[in-house]
Amino acid sequence: MEVRVPIPMPNIHLVSSHDxxxxxxxxxxxxxxxxxxxxxxxxxxxxxxxPSSPIPTVSLLQIACLSxxxxxxxxxxxxxxxxxxxxxxxxxxxxxxxxxxxxxxxFRFKQDLVYLSATFRAQGCDPGFDTVTPYLDIAALxxxxxxxxxxxxxxxDTKSLATMCRELLGISLxxxxxxxxxxxxxxxxxxxxxxxxxxxxLLELFNLFRLRLATExxxxxxxxxxGSTRSDNHLVQLDLDxxxxxxxxxxxxxxxxxxxxxxxxxxxxxxLDETNRRSRVSRGRKxxxxxxxxxxxKLSGLMEDWEGPPPxxxxxxxxGRAKFLCDVMVEGLAKHLRCVGIDAAVPSNKKPEARxxxxxxxxxxxxxxxxxxxxxxxxxxxxxxxxxxxxLLKNDQLLEVIGTFQLKIDEDQLMSRCxxxxxxxxxxxxxxxxxxxxxxxxxxxxSCLYNKDIEFWQCRDCRQLYWEGTQYHNAVQKFIDVCxxxx
Numbered sequence: 001m002e003v004r005v006p007i008p009m010p011n012i013h014l015v016s017s018h019d020x021x022x023x024x025x026x027x028x029x030x031x032x033x034x035x036x037x038x039x040x041x042x043x044x045x046x047x048x049x050x051p052s053s054p055i056p057t058v059s060l061l062q063i064a065c066l067s068x069x070x071x072x073x074x075x076x077x078x079x080x081x082x083x084x085x086x087x088x089x090x091x092x093x094x095x096x097x098x099x100x101x102x103x104x105x106x107f108r109f110k111q112d113l114v115y116l117s118a119t120f121r122a123q124g125c126d127p128g129f130d131t132v133t134p135y136l137d138i139a140a141l142x143x144x145x146x147x148x149x150x151x152x153x154x155x156x157d158t159k160s161l162a163t164m165c166r167e168l169l170g171i172s173l174x175x176x177x178x179x180x181x182x183x184x185x186x187x188x189x190x191x192x193x194x195x196x197x198x199x200x201x202l203l204e205l206f207n208l209f210r211l212r213l214a215t216e217x218x219x220x221x222x223x224x225x226x227g228s229t230r231s232d233n234h235l236v237q238l239d240l241d242x243x244x245x246x247x248x249x250x251x252x253x254x255x256x257x258x259x260x261x262x263x264x265x266x267x268x269x270x271x272l273d274e275t276n277r278r279s280r281v282s283r284g285r286k287x288x289x290x291x292x293x294x295x296x297x298k299l300s301g302l303m304e305d306w307e308g309p310p311p312x313x314x315x316x317x318x319x320g321r322a323k324f325l326c327d328v329m330v331e332g333l334a335k336h337l338r339c340v341g342i343d344a345a346v347p348s349n350k351k352p353e354a355r356x357x358x359x360x361x362x363x364x365x366x367x368x369x370x371x372x373x374x375x376x377x378x379x380x381x382x383x384x385x386x387x388x389x390x391x392l393l394k395n396d397q398l399l400e401v402i403g404t405f406q407l408k409i410d411e412d413q414l415m416s417r418c419x420x421x422x423x424x425x426x427x428x429x430x431x432x433x434x435x436x437x438x439x440x441x442x443x444x445x446x447s448c449l450y451n452k453d454i455e456f457w458q459c460r461d462c463r464q465l466y467w468e469g470t471q472y473h474n475a476v477q478k479f480i481d482v483c484x485x486x487x
Contacts, residue, residue: 014192106138306387409485
């Protein structure tokens with residue numbers, strides 16, 4: 001069973017004006033950090049969108065760095081590019097991207113740089129950003145150190161950032177807000193935390209890799225000359241009008257020898273050319289719209305509102321108990337539904353065919369919940385048993401389903417199903433001694449619970465054991481609040 005470790009969130013500073021103390025703190029931190037993590041967020045756009053605006057506008061740029069020379073604590077700055085005057089911070093970011101004394105970390109940051117450069121060019125900041133050096137892609141670094149991998153470079157698309165955080169840091173990095181509207185202001189606290197976490201984890205992953213390099217002896221490798229320092233490297237200052245100007249040498253501390261060796265061995269450069277700057281849509285052959293009976297224009301209104309009785313309705317031969325099947329795109333919703341006592345299954349196959357999902361929903365008299373537009377084209381095969389979830393966040397999805405299907409939720413139902421497999425619990429609670437015996441071979445019961453008067457509950461199907469500890473009470477309170485059961 002996956003252990004979810006809370007992310008120890010760094011200090012987060014939203015930089016929204018050019019004369020703010022947060023911007024001054026950012027410049028102060030950059031002059032004292034040899035390592036930064038970079039990430040960007042923008043409003044999601046539909047593929048093959050309007051040719052007049054083919055490249056998204058970056059709404060937020062995240063820069064994670066260490067808070068000072070003595071401290072190892074990370075600090076993340078969120079640059080609000082929708083409120084900051086971009087010409088006033090253009091040279092600041094250019095200096096960071098080109099400084100030989102700052103190693104830039106990213107996760108497939110090249111596409112982010114394309115969008116970021118276009119965003120600044122649209123505000124008159126020519127020629128935009130075309131180079132980031134020295135740069136290190138965390139995705140590529142993972143492939144160097146992947147056990148069982150062998151020598152040489154591997155493909156950069158082997159692991160997602162969330163997977164790397166789970167496997168290497170032991171944390172669960174939620175990507176739930178990735179497709180939220182980053183152009184809306186003000187940003188929510190959840191959006192700020194999500195954005196900061198993406199940049200923060202780059203530093204954490206790099207620190208882990210740095211330790212492994214030293215442990216495996218790579219830190220002793222001969223250092224290759226990095227090349228001379230750029231003669232036009234400069235300190236970003238503010239003139240009397242509040243604009244950034246160029247002056248003397250950038251006052252950043254030199255890299256440590258160990259960091260220089262890593263740069264020499266694994267450092268890269270992101271270099272954009274005119275091909276990169278153009279829209280991906282304009283470079284490729286235009287896609288012709290498919291000639292199908294359920295085209296995208298017809299799907300837009302499909303299943304927006306539920307009509308008619310659900311398949312579990314007694315009038316249709318059902319048992320009256322709500323039952324859902326959640327596809328992989330709303331798998332997190334399935335766990336939320338289980339937490340409030342609703343039967344919510346998921347396909348056993350991680351990549352099921354549409355026919356498999358439809359057959360299971362029809363066979364078990366479930367409503368198939370999905371956000372997959374392609375799957376909705378098969379709605380005619382199970383009329384009245386497929387619903388398109390419109391909300392992005394799991395809490396909102398839960399409330400949407402409860403409201404759409406008029407489900408009655410009360411406190412007695414909370415945490416009454418197995419969140420792992422959707423099974424129901426054995427009605428008779430187990431004592432501590434019985435629980436320890438039942439858990440042998442697959443689950444460890446904490447020894448601190450042995451002498452406590454605690455009741456254990458076991459799933460009928462997967463045999464998972466649960467007890468009313470702190471995690472249980474926190475979950476109950478969470479869903480009382482989400483579902484507003486006491487209002």
